[in-house]
Amino acid sequence: MLIITVKSTETVEVCQQIKRYLTKNTYLLSLQNGVINEEILSEMFGREWILSGVAYVTARVEEPGKVEQSGKHMFIIGNLTSVQKEMTDQVIRLFQEAGIQSKYSSEITKKKWEKSLWNVTFNPLSVVSSASVGEILDDQKLRRTAELVLKEIVEVAKHHKIEITKEMESRVFKNAESAKHHTTSMLQDYKNKKPMEIEALCGYFVKSGEKIGLNVPVLKTIYSILLFIDHSNRSQPDSYLN
Ligand SMILES: NC(=O)C1=CN([C@@H]2O[C@H](COP(=O)(O)OP(=O)(O)OC[C@H]3O[C@@H](n4cnc5c(N)ncnc54)[C@H](OP(=O)(O)O)[C@@H]3O)[C@@H](O)[C@H]2O)C=CC1
Ligand SMILES: CC(C)(CO)C(=O)C(=O)O
Structure with a gap:
């Protein structure tokens, strides 16, 4: 799975760059703001491969390689089609195991x-x-x-x-x-x-x-x-x- 966290202005370009690294079974999770990115990704890779997330974080790159997160954080993650539910659960489990607070939404x-x-x-x-x-x-x-x-x-x-x-x-x-x-x-x-x-x-x-x-x-x-x-x-x- 790939997590897309670039600014929305870069989504198309990044997708062009990563295309050749994707296998038949690669899921993409967008944690970007707005509602347009899932549409772009779905059009390029097929809706059944796209997961969607809302990032409640206040993060900034302090210096190269160092990201500062202030305050509480929460990621809400969900599937766009029912066939992806198992993968979504797996991603949330991985986030939680890594100490990243996250939960599932059936209405992502x-x-x-x-x-x-x-x-x-x-x-x-x-x-x-x-x-x-x-x-x-x-x-x-x-x-x-x-x-x-x-x-x-x-x-x-x-x-x-x-x-x-x-x-x-x-x-x-x-x-x-x-x-x-x-x-x-x-x-x-x-x-x-x-x-x-x-x-x-x-x-x-x-x-x-x-x-x-x-x-x-x-x-x-x-x-x-x-x-x-x-x-x-x-x-x-x-x-x-x-
Ligand atoms: N920051 C926040 O607190 C929050 C952000 N969001 C959303 O998350 C998304 C990302 O925001 P944010 O993290 O602030 O953005 P940043 O600009 O801080 O980070 C984007 C990262 O993507 C990298 N990047 C850009 N283009 C490419 C590329 N072509 N190939 C590889 N890497 C690339 C940038 O690298 P480089 O630095 O080298 O340019 C940078 O490290 C946005 O949609 C934003 O709205 C949502 C909630 C909160
Ligand atoms: C307010 C905040 C940081 C919320 O996550 C945000 O999304 C923004 O400034 O664009």
């Missing part, structure tokens, strides 16, 4: 959407406003924008037949309250002039909404600004940000 796609509600609400907005999670929550207008984004994603989710309860929606802002000092991974990438997961955490939901005739004006506006600033961010010399 819903769990991935649930985490995406948070990421799509806060990550893109944090970049276009250069704000921490706490700054978004404390500024009335930014907070309202975040609420509107959340409403739009919930509508997109419904069209994907993902049931989002009121409790799941309110958990987004409740969880954000305990991450007030967090600089989202997307804002960190922006500051480090790295590619941002724009498509996985914004574009996918805009395009998905538009495909089914759903109006997602706030997300769409944020998406267009993100594309613009990503382009200028990565074509500017380092001094641009200083």
Whole structure:
């Protein structure tokens, strides 16, 4: 089995690279944010070989070969088709034996959407406003924008037949309250002039909404600004940000 933990921007390229190393029986587990990666992997390798996981971690590469994880962690892992259940159980057992907290979900796609509600609400907005999670929550207008984004994603989710309860929606802002000092991974990438997961955490939901005739004006506006600033961010010399 291979675990895919690259940024979503690299998924296609990495899959092209690993293709030749896969045997007939190789499973791939995506622990990436968003909901697009399982679709990409399924299309390339077949849905029955793809496992899906939600990573509740706050990890960063401190220096080459050294990863720092702060706070609690949990991996939720599930199978996309029923034939993979045995493999999924085996992976969870291996994680647990290695001291990595993990549990099974029979509704892994819903769990991935649930985490995406948070990421799509806060990550893109944090970049276009250069704000921490706490700054978004404390500024009335930014907070309202975040609420509107959340409403739009919930509508997109419904069209994907993902049931989002009121409790799941309110958990987004409740969880954000305990991450007030967090600089989202997307804002960190922006500051480090790295590619941002724009498509996985914004574009996918805009395009998905538009495909089914759903109006997602706030997300769409944020998406267009993100594309613009990503382009200028990565074509500017380092001094641009200083
Ligand atoms: N960090 C976190 O706390 C969390 C991250 N996630 C999700 O996990 C995924 C990964 O994020 P994160 O770990 O932060 O990302 P990082 O950029 O920190 O790590 C990605 C790693 O993939 C390597 N990589 C990139 N391209 C290739 C390639 N072509 N071949 C081999 N290795 C490659 C990078 O190597 P190199 O350093 O050499 O470029 C790097 O070590 C994302 O989808 C993110 O949203 C989810 C929850 C929390
Ligand atoms: C908040 C966090 C670290 C949650 O795991 C995250 O996913 C992000 O910043 O993109």
